[in-house]
Amino acid sequence: xxxxxxxxxxxxxxxxxxxxxxxxxxxxxxxxxxxxxxxxxxxxxxxxxxxxxxxxxxxxxxxxxxxxxxxxxxxxxxxxxxxxxxxxxxxxxxxxxxxxxxxxxxxxxxxxxxxxxxxxxxxxxxxxxxxxxxxxxxxxxxxxxxxxxxxxxxxxxxxxxxxxxxxxx
Numbered sequence: 016x017x018x019x020x021x022x023x024x025x026x027x028x029x030x031x032x033x034x035x036x037x038x039x040x041x042x043x044x045x046x047x048x049x050x051x052x053x054x055x056x057x058x059x060x061x062x063x064x065x066x067x068x069x070x071x072x073x074x075x076x077x078x079x080x081x082x083x084x085x086x087x088x089x090x091x092x093x094x095x096x097x098x099x100x101x102x103x104x105x106x107x108x109x110x111x112x113x114x115x116x117x118x119x120x121x122x123x124x125x126x127x128x129x130x131x132x133x134x135x136x137x138x139x140x141x142x143x144x145x146x147x148x149x150x151x152x153x154x155x156x157x158x159x160x161x162x163x164x165x166x167x168x169x170x171x172x173x174x175x176x177x178x179x180x181x182x183x184x
Contacts, residue, residue: 018083018119020127023072025065033060033074036082040114044152056087056111063089069105069139073131075115075124084115084124088132091145095178097168102145108136110146120154129162136183143182150175 023033037057042048056063064072064087075084089111090104110132115124136144146164148155159179160166168178 016122017078018124019076020073020131021076023060023065023074025061030060032082033085036085037112037114071132071135073128075128083119084128086113086128086132087111088135106142108141108144110144125158126162133183141183143180145180147176147178150177
């Protein structure tokens, strides 16, 4: 199957389609809907990923234009106590919203999306890329490790959060 990876455009219709894809995926994966504390960037895709030159958002589409995956990249902007003084917005990129429709997994789509954000990050002179995932997401940790991301901090909370980093060369 041919999948096109493209940057999210400022087109309102496309942005709304991506929001719908993301929120449906979150509901199906985690069992809950929009939560402002965790999903504020979804409601502000244009501002956070399209208009900001140090950020980007990629979508994977079938030839019929159906969205089957996505990923966001922006400067590190989290407030985690354990990373104060280690990661900075101008040197560390942060991956957000890597999601692939369950019907299209294990076809290399996630890897292609990650390759796009890594290339973008290098072009913006980021030194490393941070992300966090959840240990209880089937295949997530193994996937990120296959992409050469290393665990930096493993939190044993209700979300089973795992923080990871990849140093760019």
